[in-house]
Amino acid sequence: MKHPSFWKMLTVAACMALLGCLQAQELQGHVSIILLGATGDLARKYLWQGLFQLYLDEAGKGHSFSFHGAALTDPAQGERLMAKALETLSCPQDLAPGRCAELKDQFLRLSQYRQLKTEADYSALSRDIEAQVQREGLREDGRIFYFSVPPFAYADIARSINSSCRPGPGAWLRVVLEKPFGRDHRSAQQLATELGGFFQEKEMYRVDHYLGKQAVAQILPFRDQNRQALDRLWNRHHVERVEIVMKETVDAEGRTSFYEEYGVIRDVLQNHLTEMLTLVAMELPHNVSSAEAVLQHKLRVFRALRELQRGSAVVGQYQAYSAQVRGELQRPESFQSLTPTFAGVLIHIDSLRWEGVPFILMSGKALDERVGYVRVLFKNQACCVQSEPRWGAGQSQCLPRQVVFYVGHGALGSPAVLVSRSLFRPSLPSSSWQELPAQPGLHLFGRPLSDYYAYSPVRERDAYATLIAHIFHGRKDAFITTENLLASWLFWTPLLDSLAHEAPRLYPGGAENGHLLDFEFSGSQVTFSQRQPEQLVPGPGSAPMPSDFQVLRATYRENPLISAWPDELISKLASDIETTAVRAVRRFGEFHLALSGGSSPVALFQQLAQGHYSFPWAHTHLWLVDERCVPLSDPESNFQGLQAHLLQHIRVPHYNIHPMPVQLRRRLCAEEDQGARLYAEEIAALVTNSSFDLVLLGMGTDGHTASLFPESPAGLEGEQLVVMTRSPSRPHHRMSLSLPLINRAKRVAVLVMGRLKREITLLVSRVGREPRKWPISGVLPSSGQLVWYMDYEAFLG
Ligand code: BG6
Numbered sequence: 191m192k193h194p195s196f197w198k199m200l201t202v203a204a205c206m207a208l209l210g211c212l213q214a215q216e217l218q219g220h221v222s223i224i225l226l227g228a229t230g231d232l233a234r235k236y237l238w239q240g241l242f243q244l245y246l247d248e249a250g251k252g253h254s255f256s257f258h259g260a261a262l263t264d265p266a267q268g269e270r271l272m273a274k275a276l277e278t279l280s281c282p283q284d285l286a287p288g289r290c291a292e293l294k295d296q297f298l299r300l301s302q303y304r305q306l307k308t309e310a311d312y313s314a315l316s317r318d319i320e321a322q323v324q325r326e327g328l329r330e331d332g333r334i335f336y337f338s339v340p341p342f343a344y345a346d347i348a349r350s351i352n353s354s355c356r357p358g359p360g361a362w363l364r365v366v367l368e369k370p371f372g373r374d375h376r377s378a379q380q381l382a383t384e385l386g387g388f389f390q391e392k393e394m395y396r397v398d399h400y401l402g403k404q405a406v407a408q409i410l411p412f413r414d415q416n417r418q419a420l421d422r423l424w425n426r427h428h429v430e431r432v433e434i435v436m437k438e439t440v441d442a443e444g445r446t447s448f449y450e451e452y453g454v455i456r457d458v459l460q461n462h463l464t465e466m467l468t469l470v471a472m473e474l475p476h477n478v479s480s481a482e483a484v485l486q487h488k489l490r491v492f493r494a495l496r497e498l499q500r501g502s503a504v505v506g507q508y509q510a511y512s513a514q515v516r517g518e519l520q521r522p523e524s525f526q527s528l529t530p531t532f533a534g535v536l537i538h539i540d541s542l543r544w545e546g547v548p549f550i551l552m553s554g555k556a557l558d559e560r561v562g563y564v565r566v567l568f569k570n571q572a573c574c575v576q577s578e579p580r581w582g583a584g585q586s587q588c589l590p591r592q593v594v595f596y597v598g599h600g601a602l603g604s605p606a607v608l609v610s611r612s613l614f615r616p617s618l619p620s621s622s623w624q625e626l627p628a629q630p631g632l633h634l635f636g637r638p639l640s641d642y643y644a645y646s647p648v649r650e651r652d653a654y655a656t657l658i659a660h661i662f663h664g665r666k667d668a669f670i671t672t673e674n675l676l677a678s679w680l681f682w683t684p685l686l687d688s689l690a691h692e693a694p695r696l697y698p699g700g701a702e703n704g705h706l707l708d709f710e711f712s713g714s715q716v717t718f719s720q721r722q723p724e725q726l727v728p729g730p731g732s733a734p735m736p737s738d739f740q741v742l743r744a745t746y747r748e749n750p751l752i753s754a755w756p757d758e759l760i761s762k763l764a765s766d767i768e769t770t771a772v773r774a775v776r777r778f779g780e781f782h783l784a785l786s787g788g789s790s791p792v793a794l795f796q797q798l799a800q801g802h803y804s805f806p807w808a809h810t811h812l813w814l815v816d817e818r819c820v821p822l823s824d825p826e827s828n829f830q831g832l833q834a835h836l837l838q839h840i841r842v843p844h845y846n847i848h849p850m851p852v853q854l855r856r857r858l859c860a861e862e863d864q865g866a867r868l869y870a871e872e873i874a875a876l877v878t879n880s881s882f883d884l885v886l887l888g889m890g891t892d893g894h895t896a897s898l899f900p901e902s903p904a905g906l907e908g909e910q911l912v913v914m915t916r917s918p919s920r921p922h923h924r925m926s927l928s929l930p931l932i933n934r935a936k937r938v939a940v941l942v943m944g945r946l947k948r949e950i951t952l953l954v955s956r957v958g959r960e961p962r963k964w965p966i967s968g969v970l971p972s973s974g975q976l977v978w979y980m981d982y983e984a985f986l987g
Pocket of ligand 1: 438457458562
């Protein structure tokens with residue numbers, strides 16, 4: 191009989207063997223990486239090198255790998271091209287040359303070319319992987335498919351992978367997708383739905399390679415590690431503005447077939463620059479490496495972005511671009527492209543943290559330097575008494591204060607994080623970031639390098655290598671989820687639509703651009719600082735220029751008419767309203783202004799919001815002339831237009847704002863709710879004699895005004911002050927001031943703009959008082975004054 195200790199030893203030995211087996215199994219996980227588009231540009235420049243780096247980092251840790259370079263090309267040619275792409279692989283400097291050669295040799299032996307064209311090719315690949323795993327006694331960990339192919343090829347490849355090349359149970363599938371992910375919200379949604387039919391969200395890794403850049407990847411960890419210093423500073427009270435910039439010297443030559451479809455906003459603003467913006471602006475999650483928390487916080491930033499208007503951006507195009515497109519895409523000699531190659535965009539975030547802080551996004555091709563950065567410039571509230579030489583090296587509170595995430599290139603030539611010495615000494619992980627050595631004479635953002643605590647990575651690493659490592663480890667926080675993607679397109683699409691037919695400003699390229707592309711912003715508008723230098727209409731004295739006209743005074747329907755080019759007209763109307771307001775407040779202590787909705791007054795609201803600092807808003811009551819029966823938060827609501835373009839920019843006491851009660855008891859314009867009666871009572875209670883100081887009206891192409899429509903008697907006469915009406919266009923149900931109430935006003939201004947109004951303007955000039963046919967003709971204040979404001983297009987055609 192064996193001694194008990196013998197059994198004990200046997201058990202231990204068995205356990206050890208089992209553990210050894212388990213460990214060995216653990217060590218033998220096999221990963222297949224399939225690079226689709228293996229002979230293309232991106233693969234040649236970055237992806238093979240990134241995969242080699244992955245091999246260098248991971249091979250020694252027990253994983254086994256196979257790399258399959260795939261393309262449509264036949265095997266002989268494909269192998270040749272792939273071998274060429276692999277020739278240039280390099281090792282990190284600290285790896286001994288002998289070891290480098292050895293590892294490179296191993297990598298090349300593991301990398302094979304395969305033609306992948308048909309579904310059968312994908313099945314064969316799957317069988318080969320399974321056979322290899324079995325033959326070598328391995329366990330399959332997973333498969334990575336890297337799509338470095340044009341998006342039109344996505345669906346077919348995705349279908350083939352899903353049906354014929356998924357790994358077996360227990361192994362994962364990761365597909366890596368490269369932009370473009372659509373060209374607007376609709377197409378992105380379509381593509382996402384299509385891909386969603388083949389892959390689960392967790393299987394998809396959408397690359398934005400800027401998220402792999404070291405300085406960008408450092409934004410959240412930096413904010414996290416310096417919470418204590420930044421908590422106080424990272425907000426609208428301290429931040430003057432944020433600049434997110436990516437300047438390039440290269441142009442789009444050789445890539446116009448892609449670029450002509452996309453342009454700079456789709457190519458880099460919608461993705462790289464927007465991602466950087468969200469990293470700077472998001473509320474900081476408790477755990478900055480939780481992909482889910484980061485995503486949720488990003489989505490909140492998207493929800494708070496203020497909608498962009500046409501005036502939120504300036505766009506340019508380098509002069510040689512159209513000729514390049516003509517040459518590369520065989521377009522006729524007369525072809526002029528409207529695709530922007532430069533854009534400057536002003537973004538506002540309507541959150542408590544960022545309200546009022548301009549975020550400026552700028553990027554362009556053919557500029558004077560290659561550089562990228564996110565620069566957070568702080569307000570300077572200090573006042574230094576000593577003269578500047580006594581301020582002390584870089585420490586003074588009076589010097590500009592900034593935090594810069596320097597993506598690379600430019601004067602510094604490497605990624606960096608810079609923090610003004612007058613702000614605080616930042617903490618960065620010392621294993622990966624080190625202080626930059628002094629570089630006398632080097633100035634960055636207006637200050638010598640010595641003014642900053644400046645750090646650069648201990649080892650520079652290519653963005654793709656970083657992202658490939660994340661994919662391998664299943665780290666999803668540096669990739670773009672479907673929700674993130676669609677939120678970004680939702681934000682950018684309206685601007686893209688509004689710019690679709692705009693001619694960008696032409697610029698010569700490089701240093702010759704001079705100040706041509708400089709831009710400035712005020713309120714929510716961005717404009718080029720220099721006027722357009724080219725003549726709009728060639729030849730001396732041909733068509734008149736806007737500046738040739740002064741404001742024209744005449745009469746229309748026997749009342750004063752003011753006519754001008756749109757900008758001047760709006761300025762004139764805005765200043766007339768201000769004068770009326772100031773007088774009313776002086777005499778009666780308050781000013782009652784009733785405003786119309788729609789598109790014509792938008793420019794007026796913006797003008798009032800931006801340029802009229804002496805306007806007595808605190809004593810102004812704002813009323814609505816008419817309203818659609820939609821919730822006040824609906825973009826179609828007149829009140830919403832007023833809110834977006836005026837109210838949110840001015841300080842009017844809340845109790846002075848009087849939206850029409852179209853939504854009561856959670857229903858819209860229900861007769862029983864008597865909204866019109868309630869509004870009439872409010873007017874009667876607050877406005878002396880129900881006589882507004884000023885009513886602003888428009889005129890529709892059918893002669894309607896307010897929401898009083900032709901051939902519909904409601905509101906044209908009688909006692910009622912406020913009426914329910916029906917519009918021929920959607921939404922049909924409206925609430926409107928009645929004609930008798932409008933005619934009680936002390937002053938009525940009718941604003942008419944645009945060529946489309948030309949016909950009705952002519953017609954109404956000839957007709958008498960026939961409000962049933964043309965309600966506008968019934969506007970005639972009984973004791974007040976009527977003034978017409980028309981731009982030249984409406985008045986002169
Ligand atoms: C790409 C754009 O996403 O980024 C290119 O399509 C651009 O147009 C490039 O040149 C810039 O990337 P990087 O890494 O060179 O700054």
